[in-house]
Amino acid sequence: MKTHSEIRNAVKAAYSEIATGKRCCAADLSQRCHTDSYTEEELAGLPPGAILGLGCGNPTRLLRLEQGMTVLDLGSGAGVDVFLAAQKVGPQGFVIGVDMTEAMIERARANAEAGGYRNVQFRLGGIENLPVEDGSVDVVVSNCVINLAPDKDRVFAEAYRVLKPGGRLQVSDMATRGEAPASIRENMEKWTGCIAGALDRNVYLNKLRAAGFSEVEVLEEWDYDAYRTRDFALLSITVSAVKYSAPRLR
Numbered sequence: 001m002k003t004h005s006e007i008r009n010a011v012k013a014a015y016s017e018i019a020t021g022k023r024c025c026a027a028d029l030s031q032r033c034h035t036d037s038y039t040e041e042e043l044a045g046l047p048p049g050a051i052l053g054l055g056c057g058n059p060t061r062l063l064r065l066e067q068g069m070t071v072l073d074l075g076s077g078a079g080v081d082v083f084l085a086a087q088k089v090g091p092q093g094f095v096i097g098v099d100m101t102e103a104m105i106e107r108a109r110a111n112a113e114a115g116g117y118r119n120v121q122f123r124l125g126g127i128e129n130l131p132v133e134d135g136s137v138d139v140v141v142s143n144c145v146i147n148l149a150p151d152k153d154r155v156f157a158e159a160y161r162v163l164k165p166g167g168r169l170q171v172s173d174m175a176t177r178g179e180a181p182a183s184i185r186e187n188m189e190k191w192t193g194c195i196a197g198a199l200d201r202n203v204y205l206n207k208l209r210a211a212g213f214s215e216v217e218v219l220e221e222w223d224y225d226a227y228r229t230r231d232f233a234l235l236s237i238t239v240s241a242v243k244y245s246a247p248r249l250r
Contacts, residue, residue: 002150002186007188007191008126010192012100012101014192015077015103015104016103016104018054037056037058038058038084042084045087046080046083046115047079047115050108052077055080055172056143056194057220059081059142059143059238060081060085060088062238063139063168063170063240065089065093067088067090069089069138070089070136070138071085071096071138071140072097072137073085073096073140074098074140074141074146075099075100075142075146076097076098076122077097077143079097079108079112081141081143083111085141086119086120091118091119093119096132097121097123098126098132100124100127109122126149127142127149127158128155130158134162135163135164136162136164137164138167139168139169140159140169140170140171142173143171144172144173144194145173146171146173147173147197148192148194152199153211156207156210159211160211160212160243165244166242167242167243169239169240170219170241173204173239174194174234175198175200175235175236176201176232177223179231180196180232204239205218208239213241216239216241218238218239219238220237221236221238222235222236
């Protein structure tokens, strides 16, 4: 069994190589390295250095973002979803990107400067221990990152903590239908390739509910044919959830 530290170190090393151009994307899921989830219009307005093709969806596309909102992106990479959100919340809004990889943070900050974004900030940190104040953001987004975290309960608890009452979480992520074989779970390349760390779809949704979220809903879902067997399928899902605006009754 891989330790949490081993998984984090492997993920950080892989995405540092991606950020510095030593590899194009996460190994073993090269079909994920595309920009099909974004429109040409969306991509045309972004700094070219932000487009790495690492997502498995477009969490901001189905999300209503309003002027003046504060948005947080978990695992912000080179900044694609941060910049798209920044355009929607306007100069009175603010978007924070958190990433644990120094090289990604450097690249994202350079992209922000190149694109003239003044309402964004990129912070170095882990999504299991966010450098963000309690109840300070309106919306949390993430794109194909939570599966990479070994402690997903902690990730969802942290997302709940930083959201304002009534705030929304909307993430695109990898999931499964059925349990992944041990040969996949123990393969570090499949961890960094966003396969080994993917949770069963129902487990994923129940962990969100256990963290305190309500109105947990799958907005989009599709299978990856290359990883479908009789007992197992690899999925991409976009999930929405809301933080209760009042304490839950227990």
